[in-house]
Amino acid sequence: MRTIDWRDGHIVLIDQTRLPGGVVEVAINSVEELVIAIQRLAVRGAPALGAAGALGAALAVRADPARLDRDLAALRAARPTAVNLAWGVDRALRRLAEGPDAVLAEALDVLAEDGVHNRSLGERGARWLTERLEGLVAVQTHCNAGSLACVEWGTALGVVRSLHGQGRLRHVYVDETRPLLQGARLTAWELTHLGVPHTLVVDAAGPTVLARGLADAVVVGADRIAANGDVINKIGTYPLALAAARAGVPFLVAAPESTVDPSVPSGDKVDIEVRDGAELLLWGGSRSAPSGTQALNVAFDVTPADLVTAIVTEDRVVHPARGERPA
Ligand SMILES: CSC[C@@H](O)[C@@H](O)C(=O)COP(=O)(O)O
Incomplete structure (x- = not known):
């Protein structure tokens, strides 16, 4: 089971604040919810934050265009130290000109690469x-x-x-x-x-x-x-x-x-x-x-x-x- 993933048009993640008591999944439907999840460490750890940044960008580009800049700025700033968070946002946005589906595809590539890279390193x-x-x-x-x-x-x-x-x-x-x-x-x-x-x-x-x-x-x-x-x-x-x-x-x-x-x-x-x-x-x-x-x-x-x-x-x-x- 992945720590963070995309399912049926939204993000799902294991709420790490609930461990070791139990494995509880949380559905994230907006950048606002994702920022809160990041700040309370429901999702944490540098590579997971990279995936959260990429999936968060995918959520942001599917929402109201008037909120896009504000949402992306809030996402990038949700936690300051792990560089992966902003890296994930920027990586997914590489395909912004191609539209929301391309941004999501790029974000899903970030997730797929994570396991491959981790096994290799x-x-x-x-x-x-x-x-x-x-x-x-x-x-x-x-x-x-x-x-x-x-x-x-x-x-x-x-x-x-x-x-x-x-x-x-x-x-x-x-x-x-x-x-x-x-x-x-x-x-x-x-x-x-x-x-x-x-x-x-x-x-x-x-x-x-x-x-x-x-x-x-x-x-x-x-x-x-x-x-x-x-x-x-x-x-x-x-x-x-x-x-x-x-x-x-x-x-x-x-x-x-x-x-x-x-x-x-x-x-x-x-x-x-x-x-x-x-x-x-x-x-x-x-x-x-x-x-x-x-x-x-x-x-x-x-x-x-x-x-x-x-x-x-x-x-x-x-x-x-x-x-x-x-x-
Ligand atoms: C592969 S995770 C590496 C680091 O992100 C990890 O060691 C760490 O310091 C995480 O801190 P956290 O505050 O739990 O996000």
Whole structure:
């Protein structure tokens, strides 16, 4: 089942806020509804946001032409950090002159390519690891870069799935990924369904997992990759990269080419999303900090290129720590 798809003239998506409680599908009939779904993280993860952008553009061009510019601007701006969202909008609009059916066809191509690209980059990432590591491989990951973050298959979890398929995977350590628990709720849910052995740890334990030699590599996805190889991903990725360097284990980033943004020279130029402090201050509806406490809810961080051992995409491997640039 795809995370996001087009059915009977509208978008359907799995509401990720409802997992792991249950798989609940939501129908999206307008750009306005889609923007809300993106902002509340019902659909999330960079490649899935690319698909949402493309399908959202298809919805926009079928609606009232007087709203088109406003709808497209709202869609592009729904979340600022993952470059894939605006990329998906622009990709579908390439065929605007041919009419709404052509825009939809282009959007559906984006969805079809997602699974193909993810399988390819997953295999490339697994090969990169098995050429360097002996025996069974244990992986540490962060956030969710699985099929739920894409249309299907997954990026970092695509690497994990390839390793698992080859009988080369020992274990996956999953950071819970505060404050919205994409690791605990989504990655652990996916790995459970795949029959992949895994262990959940609090985010702060990630560096200790590496220091104790429990994981042989860190494998994560990305929301944006700057031209110099800086990697922008879920907050908490950068500490893992520091710990991986200290422990001498590779830090591997698995992402499609659509996540590379040649227009951004380095990570410090990327708009990092700051979300509502309530996500930190409330826990299951009750306060986790005294009333009046301020919260800074920074949703992403920048891992400098010199800590990124390799980036694998559907087309290539780039080694930023050796000075290679993705763009
Ligand atoms: C293949 S998904 C890569 C990233 O998008 C993922 O690691 C991530 O940081 C997602 O953040 P989210 O806030 O859940 O959209």
